Amino acid sequence: DVVMTQSPLSLPVTLGQPASISCRSSQSLVYSDGNTYLNWFQQRPGQSPRRLINKVSNRDSGVPDRFSGSGSGTDFTLKISRVEAEDVGVYYCMQGTHWPLTFGGGTKVEIK
């Protein structure tokens, strides 16, 4: 199985400051069609997960442009340019290239 390793586990951030979350996969996520199926999800307290980013860097509809994704191969990053109070929650990366699909362990973003 592809292991997805996220860091840090916890990320205290000052409002208005940037935040960055790393996600590494144990093998390449490039699919046979040439796409890299790496997704990012946000789960606010008490809510269902919401997809923010698909295929490494494509923001989903309605996602604020302060969220951005980057990376390639096995190394990926989610960045929040200026953290707002509504960004508090747990963020997960997920690979959709190989079966079984696998998630990272999550990064908890909180306000300092």
Place this chain on the structure above:
Amino acid sequence: EMQLVESGGGLVQPGGSLRLSCEASGFTSSNFQMSWVRQAPGKGLEWVANINQDGTLRFYMDSVKGRFTISRDNAKNSLYLQMNSLRAEDTAVYYCARDRQCYMWGQGTMVTVSS
């Protein structure tokens, strides 16, 4: 508005069975692969199963193979998860999600396996 609504969760004894349902609205679910993902209390997300558009291809995580069956009824815009031989470690909120990349999620249904 596109929506996924799960139902069928509850309390069941170890070794028992439950059938979860997920009804899609606001879009034609038959156009998409569908997935089940679970989250144990206080833990992270864990993919469980996936089914292709016409139901001919199914994938499962190792620990549920032979116990869980994913199916769908496209005429009813619905997805199902038949769970047999349930174990304590299957206790979780179960979410259905649209497509392999989990574009959208339902609100989840809680399954508790306990005597």
